Amino acid sequence: MQAKKRYLLVSFGAWLLLLFYLGGARFRHSPSHSSAGPVQNELGAQASAPIRRRWPAWLNPLSSSLSSEEGRSDGEEATHRGLDPGLSPRQKREMKANVYKNRECRMETCFDSSLCQRNGFKVYVYPLQKGEKISESYQKILTTIEDSRYYTSDPRQACLFVLGIDTLDRDQLSFHYVHNVKAKIQSLPLWNDGRNHLIFNLYSGTWPDYTKDLGFDTGQALLAQASISMDNFRSNFDISLPLFSKEHAQKGGERGWLLSNNVPPTRKYLLVFKGKRYLTGIGSETRNALYHVHNGEDIILLTTCKHGKDWERHKDARCDQDNEEYEKFEYQELLHNSSFCLVPRGRRLGSFRFLEALQAACIPVLLSNGWELPFSEIIDWNKAAIIGDERLLLQIPSITRSIHHEKIMSLRQQTQFLWDAYFSSAKKIVLTTLEIIHDRIYSHIARNKFIWNNSPGGLYILPQYSTNLAASPFYYLSLGISPAEEFTAVIQAVSPLLSQSQPIVKLILAVSRSKYCKQIVVLWNCDRPLPSKNKWPSTPVPITVIEGESKSMSNRFYPYDVIHTDAILSLDEDTVLSNNEVDFAFIVWHSFPERIVGYPARSHYWDNSKARWGYTSKWTNEYSMVLTGAAFYHRYYHYLYSYYLPASLHNMIDQMTNCEDILMNFLVSAITKLPPIKVTQKKQYKETMMLQGSKTSRWADPDHFAQRQTCMNTFASWFGFMPLIHSHMRLDPILFKDQVSILRKKYREIERL
Structure with a gap:
């Protein structure tokens, strides 16, 4: 009974306290205690809002994000937020509410996707303001966007806007720091509080504390930022970038260092690092403790104090010894000869060591707690890196020693794929950023993580074609x-x-007799009118004739809806092939569906005397191209050729009426990193081509090869590297040219020709 009375008394007391607390809150915010008429009206219309904002911190859903502001005066807080201390309390509240709202931005709340649905995904770059200078790195970013298939010079067509103001380096001590960014942005007529804008940033804040503040209000803009923390990262809105230097290639970039079939998987060193440690200001504590793990044998973790102008004034007892050990090892040699590379945080969460390790096929061991890894939305970093904990540095050696050889090889191979697919150049970093935003907007056709994490990667898979894996070769x-x-x-x-005696008629009849031929499509690019149906030969498969533009060479690679088969046999009208040759080439392609497989081969070479790429049709033991005058390939390459390659290359080909076959070879080799495949042909093929060349064929034109030389160098410049790969392989039918009975051979006609 006594216990029951005590329970009732405690409950009654708690009820009274609650009434007192709520009554006090209402009293503090009643109209009679408010300062101004407009505020009274606002509070009267939204009476419950102030009460919610005055809940205890532990009940406030925003308390975690507001904790860093505690202890500031109104003026200090306003200044920190980029607010004018002279603003009225109401204006301050409204602006702070916008800041909090922007913190919670997602694509569905702070991005207007309807603009993209109306005009497609188009990106506009603001022109540079008069007298404005930008860094080399930012110029690479803007150039990439302007050269991309998404660029538009008309802001009315755009759904994403990129500043012409360099925001990459927001360290006030930096040479590239741009002043008055806030005023410059606010003057942009389309700014609209940053909505549908994309801001790039590599460095934020200033030594020694390196805050996340960019020095201006980014509003509702998306941030593509390096060294971003998980706490500040807005999932499904911001994009985490890798930290890259101004020397990073604009396009192309160097290939990874892993040689094919690199055995054994382990290297001379187990774990290496070489870099700075910090004696003053903010910096990685992990780097200061690396000497505990360094053993000078298979674990080489080197730091130096020798950086900055006054390092000697701050040096500690270990500096001289560390500096001496630091000079004993060459950094590139360590990268080439280690299985794992430590990537601890530096002044910021990200580090240049990250990309250096990826390129070197040295598995990154990441020690940077709270770092949102680059492109984490699409990349599965567990397949290419070891993600450690800064607090457990001493366990890293045992962790790396426990990883099996097969896992090491798998991780190293994935570093090479990721480096080449997304990080080897500024162009790939920027295009990956745009494609991530594209997939968010058009989520119904977004590429999945399998596509992003497997060759050839998301940049070469255009989702408008298909996101079905079985649709790609x-x-x-x-x-x-x-x-x-x-x-x-x-x-x-x-x-x-x-x-009926013309070569095209004979070709149609020969191809139609192939047991694998489903249909024949003739692209009529002749100046003469289209012939009537009775002029075409009678064949066992249907013939479809499509009238094209006579001046367009690229229309032979257009993805026509009438083509339903995966395999396409591309042919010039004067090609001479038998149905046996067609059948054999198709069987070969069926085993290599991602490559070009065919007959006429050509090669490229480097001309030292002219310092440029050359083109040759000489018959040698190696080749790097199979021309599309007689070649099989997958129909997806028609789509890529038409929509991935820029209009500038298409226009060049149309003006020359030449080189479309070379460009297709460039495209396929750039994607597959493999050469085409040449199959055998009849003995007279060479002589036939030479005969045609001496009379009516375009091969007789003296300007023909000069144009193709020009094409080679223009294409290599656009790709940023030479994608063509030489090969010595030629595939022949089994028993071809062997001294056995012709009756035992499957493709008998090849030898008879």
Whole structure:
């Protein structure tokens, strides 16, 4: 009974305290205690809002994000937030509310996707303001966007806007720091509080504390930022970038260092690091403790105090010894010869060591707690890196020693794929950023993580074509499927059809007799009118004739809806092939569906005397191109050729009426990192081509090869590297040219020719 009375008394007391607390809150915010008429009206309309804001911190859903502001006066807080201390309390509240709202930005709340639905995904870059200078790194970013297929010079067509103001380096001590960014941004007529804007940043804050503040209010803009922390990262809105230097390649970039079939998987050193440690200001405590793990044998962790102008004034007892040990090892040699590379935080969460390790196929061991890893939205870093804990530095050696050889090789191979696919150049970093935003906007066709984390990577998979893995030639092996055993022949016709004895008629008849041929498509690019149906030969497969633009060379690679087969046999009208040659080439392609497989081969070479790439048609033991005058390839390359490559290259080809076959070879080799495949042909093929060249073929034009030389160098410049790869392999039918009975041979006609 006594216990029951005590329980009632405690409950009654708690109830009284609650009434007193709520009554006091209402009294503090009643109209009679408010200062101004407009504020009274606002509070009267939203009476419950102030009460919610005055809840205890432990009940406030925003308390975690507001904790850093505690202890500041109104003036200090306003200044910290970029607010004018002279603003009225109401204005301060409204502006602070916007800051908090922007912290919670997501694509669905702070990005207007309707602009992209109306005009497609187009990106506008503001022109540089008069007298404005930008850094080399920011120029690379803007150049990449302006050269991309998403760029538009008309802001009315855009759904994403990029500043012409350099915001990469927001360290006030930096040479590239831009002053008055706030005023410059506010003067932009389309700013709209940053909505649908993308801001790039590599360095934020200033030594020695390196705060996250950029020195201006970014509003509702998306941030593509390096060294961003998980606490400040707005998921499904911001994008984490890698830290890259001004020397980073604009496009192309160096290849990774891992050689194919690199055995054994382990290297001379287990774990290495070489870099600065910090004696003053903010800096990584982990770097100051690396000497505990360094053993001078298979674990080489070196730091130096020798940086900055007054390092000697601050040096500690270990500096001289550390500096001496530091000079004994060459950094590149360590990268080349270590299985793991330590990547501890420096002044900031990110480090240049991260990309250096990826390129060197040295598995990154990340010690930077709270770092939102680059492109974490799409990349599975567990397949390419070891993500450690800064507090457990002493456990790192045992962790790395426990990783099996097969896992080491797998991790190293993934570092090479990621480096080449997304990080080897500023162009790839910027395009990856744009593609991530694109996938968010068009989420119904977004590329999945499998595509992003497997060759050839998300940049070469255009989701408008298909996000079904089985629709691309790159995943047949991993999916355990094969393309259908049928093809469509696409014949380029540029001469009038006058008689049934013309080469194109003979070609159509030969191709139609292939047991794998499903249909024939003729692209009529002749100046003469289209011939009537009775002029075309009768074939066992349907023939579709498409009238094209006579001056367009690229239309032979357009993804026509009439083509339904995975395999395409591209043919020039004067090509001479038998149905046996067609069948054999198709069987070869069926085993290599991601490559170009065909007959006429060409090669490239480097001309030292002219310091440029050269093109040759000489018959040698190696080749790097298989021309599309007689070649099989997957129909996806038609889509890539038409929509991935820029209009400038298409226009160049149309003006020259040349080089479209070279460009297709460049594209396929750039994606696959593999050469095409040449198959055998009849003995007379060379002589036939030479005969045609001496009379009517364009191969007889003296300007033809000069144009192709120019094309080679223009294409290499656009890709940023030479993607073509030499090969010595030629595939022949089994028993071809062997001294056995012709009856035992499957493709008998090849030898008879």
